[in-house]
Amino acid sequence: RKEVEQDPGPFNVPEGATVAFNCTYSNSASQSFFWYRQDCRKEPKLLMSVYSSGNEDGRFTAQLNRASQYISLLIRDSKLSDSATYLCVVNTGNFNKFYFGSGTKLNVKP
């Protein structure tokens, strides 16, 4: 079983739509969680950390459900520039050993 699983998509949405991605992780001892964004043929870039209480950054909201071992990302008022692959990342503990999901591709259409 993979450490981190994501729906690969693609999610095709119109501009202005709200879209949500989910991600599940297998290790209940996981300690920290992140969403990264990766544009085509570029490196992943940190979008936001995910805190137990949930956190928001502008149009982006991240939630963590430890009991069910899933993480979510909500994007409101989608922009064309949001088109990218979104990677769910879990850190299982010591020394920053990160596990990445395969990514969810988002296409925002005019």
Added chain:
Amino acid sequence: DAGVTQSPTHLIKTRGQQVTLRCSPKSGHDTVSWYQQALGQGPQFIFQYYEEEERQRGNFPDRFSGHQFPNYSSELNVNALLLGDSALYLCASSSPPRAGYEQYFGPGTRLTVT
């Protein structure tokens, strides 16, 4: 503030050859991790270096080895290249090497093995 840098950007090698990839971490970072990203997949953790030692390792064979220098820069070496080693190799830096700290990625080295 310089971010994470990697060299070379692209590389073409033949099966059986050896390759060395290089990474300089973001200023102020002392921990370097290496990842392999195959097309359509998420990055897979290879190993992590801190204080010039390999501290963690993913499920990669011994053909993959590395080194960290006193200035925190790092090298990834791959011996006896296979076609399946073709991928984007990403270096990420962070500090300190404890759980919960974000990693910052370099632009990657795209390796093609023919």
